[in-house]
Amino acid sequence: MTALLLIAHGSRDPRHAATVAALVDRVRAQRPGLDVATAYLDHCAPRIPQVVGRLGAAVAVPLLLNRAFHAKHDIPAALRAAGAGLPVADVLGPSPLLLAALDRRLAGAGLDVASAGVRARTGVVLAAAGSSDPAADAATRAVADEWRRTRGWAAVEVAYAAGTGPRVPEALAALHAAGAARTAVSPYLLAPGRLPDRIAEAATEADLCADVLGAAPELATLLLERHDEALRTSRAIPALTA
Template sequence: MSAHVTHSTQAPALLIIAHGSRDPRHAATVHALTRRVRALRPGLRVETAFLDFDTPTVDQAVASLYLSGVRDVVALPLLLTRAFHAKSDIPAVLAGATSHLPDLSVRIADVLGPSPLLLATLERRLWEAGLTPADRATTGVVLASAGSSDPEAIAVIAEIAREWRHTGWCAVRPAFASAVLPRTEDAVRALRAEGVRRIAVAPYVIAPGRLPDRITAGAEAAGADVIAAVLGPSPELARLLLRRYDAAAPTQARIPALAA
């Protein structure tokens, strides 16, 4: 506990860890979201890092924070589900980045989903794409996620679709851009075959990239009536990041690899 007491007068820095992508729109979206988080919480040190493709890497970001005097960090995975990256990649990368910094405390916040704030962002994007709340009862929605080989992550997406359906939509079906079926176009065609007249596709992804483009292409190929934008740097998403930060900041212990 003594390590936390020493720095209790200063809020832990927030390190947002994104996946990274060869698509420059990905990093641009992450940085826009980071700026929004900073604007919501003036005075909080907020930095970004990427697992792959983009810089700074987690190693670079942690070293930079440490050299500037930071000794308490909340690492927040910019992920919607607890799949492989959240369970394995990020803890391992953080353990490596901090192994030679014994007086640095790092807590890992929960992933972003599921959350009502994510559903609020999904609906914000649908309204921006032309729907209105009055359209719920006559519109079927395809909740299109990137996909995962992790059964837990897939189950979470299916559960979100079930819960969202209870808010008044005609139907809500999950779809996946990779790893598992159905694909976006399959889900759109299935809804059409069931007689749903208006079909909207809502990408459950944070930033543009290869898989979100695949979602859009599938939606267009199957004749979806409305295709929403990705979640992006929405105000609700920025608030959600701070909610996850606040939940992690006061209570969670150091990551196990550091204790070991």
């Protein structure tokens, strides 16, 4: 069975690695017998060169929501430098499973997401990290549009924790201007850390703030889907040659 090499960004915040470990446990539980390894781009160990040497056949699966700089440049470069010509899966977004995970986190924060009436009165801020890549920001806005369309929210506004673009308070003001009777902030982020903390601190005027996506079962399913898709398409990153 072809292994799954989960490549995460890494963080100095220990909650990040703990969340990745919990997500890996969910992946293993969903597919017993699959060899699942983890490597980090920065801050955490092990790094990619420490892991790829002990793996046989494997697919590299980025733990990333959008195709921004890390997906386009950092991960391919790190794999090449490690001499690993592995198939590389696509990033996680967009996917209906991500929308289901966002729903799960809002429900966990106390919102009755099963009620169409509640959804119709609720405006949601989809709070992302922010990116200097216009395509990545456009992808996040597309997720927000799809989430509003498929769930019937009163409105969904995008906000960013870093970079340019609206912040959470601005997005909340836009929701109230659009007529939302209730507001919620939903972090479009994978693990706890500095940026999610910044979003939570800025969400004091919202009626509720959800948790990060974390080790949601939908994410584990999605990682396995990306692994299987990459096996079928075999999009390998060529290894460096001397």
